């Protein structure tokens with residue numbers, strides 16, 4: 377049976393090390409993932425926080441999460457390689473582009489979920505904007521921010537298999553080689569490895585996500601106190617003169 | 622002493638929330654701004670700590686224009702209490718109370734010790750210090766809000782309908798607690814409400830507002846009751862409907878020296894102690910919040 381054969385391939389110590397072994401390819405896969413995620417975080421987190429804190433640029437979030445999702449990653453990678461030649465950075469760039477939208481969306485929606493009155497009163501007692509961001513908004517938004525990072529990570533891990541097509545390695549090589557030589561055991565083993573890595577990363581991040589839920593805040597209540605920023609005006613008890621929004 | 626000089630506020634969307642408002646708010650007294658929802662009370666209050674900047678006109682504190690003061694330090698020097706307490710949900714009660722002192726560099730130990738004292742001050746058990754706001758009742762949360770407002774020992778305390786969201790019994794409790802507090806603390810309290818009874822209960826000075834923060838009448842509660850400036854005020858305070866005009870109900874059967882009072886509509890409103898059927902005089906002041914040891918010093922907000 378294919379599945380058992382694939383498992384046998386994975387656990388066979390002979391396939392662990394060596395140039396084409398599981399371990400070096402796993403390490404490479406993690407390297408691509410880490411680099412791409414790092415770049416994506418470096419760009420996505422500040423952008424998401426700025427949009428979330430100021431409330432400006434909401435449309436950008438919608439555009440990013442909508443249209444960028446449909447971006448053909450492999451096509452983009454080939455396109456870039458036409459200009460840059462093969463190498464690590466085109467891959468990292470493309471994976472980061474893939475990961476930035478969910479990261480921005482998570483950071484933005486995290487901040488957007490923080491109760492407007494909480495922020496307003498933090499400002500009214502004399503917190504600076506940075507203190508509001510760092511001591512109020514980010515702690516309260518952390519579960520959702522991490523949610524974005526989590527789905528970005530999963531997408532990177534799954535998509536990093538394309539590295540194997542462009543002169544790099546990673547777990548995708550097993551898939552490519554297996555398919556090329558009609559050795560479906562190896563291809564299947566590659567698929568299992570990628571899935572396992574994705575599941576492990578997801579489980580780990582899910583755990584972290586649970587741990588960062590701020591004390592005193594259940595995730596349910598964070599959601600029910602949600603108020604849309606777009607209709608918010610600092611005054612709370614306004615009458616029927618709804619003019620904003 | 623807080624002074625509004627011809628202050629107007631037009632919001633970006635065109636709403637003229639405050640239209641040429643001038644008022645002197647004396648130090649160490651409670652001034653209540655009262656009016657229906659949307660008349661500009663909150664906007665007025667927030668112009669004192671620069672949460673809102675006037676479009677024209679200016680606000681002074683003790684003679685100094687606040688427009689030149691950095692908002693953050695101004696806000697840290699003024700207590701602010703709002704309707705839904707505005708506490709930080711992810712911080713324990715004690716850290717909520719100590720928020721501003723901690724921001725300004727007061728050592729944690731000291732700030733916490735002071736926060737515990739403030740819990741006593743507002744009538745909260747110290748055992749609540751380690752709870753999170755969501756683990757408190759609405760009334761308790763408001764008390765924490767007041768304690769937080771007092772944490773930097775500000776001269777000025779701004780309160781925006783702080784008791785609006787709690788049930789009537791708890792509200793009465795909190796109101797009397799505030800009267801007691803104010804007797805000890807002598808702050809310059811600016812209190813916003815839409816409830817005229819609350820305004821009369823708490824205010825040394827009551828300012829009745831209409832849309833655009835137009836002042837219909839300002840004065841001591843007794844003055845306003847005795848001489849409503851116009852029909853709007855009479856209606857607003859309830860005199861027009863006879864709610865404030867009380868008379869002895871001659872038909873009521875009462876115990877001892879008490880006589881039953883009814884309002885203009887004939888509904889029972891209270892009792893009065895009248896030994897031998899003679900109505901007593903109440904003495905000099907109807908209510909004695911302001912006869913503490915306060916002295917009306919200038920220059921202390």
Ligand SMILES: Nc1ncnc2c1ncn2[C@@H]1O[C@H](COP(=O)(O)OP(=O)(O)O)[C@@H](O)[C@H]1O
Nearest residue numbers: 609611614617632638658659660661662663664
């Ligand atoms: N940030 C804002 N932008 C636009 N309009 C506002 C804003 N804040 C308040 N308003 C409007 O200004 C008027 C006065 O509001 P407010 O001061 O909150 O009244 P109150 O506190 O007496 O209910 C209302 O018509 C309200 O809708």
Ligand SMILES: [Mg+2]
Nearest residue numbers: 612613662663
């Ligand atoms: Mg208001």
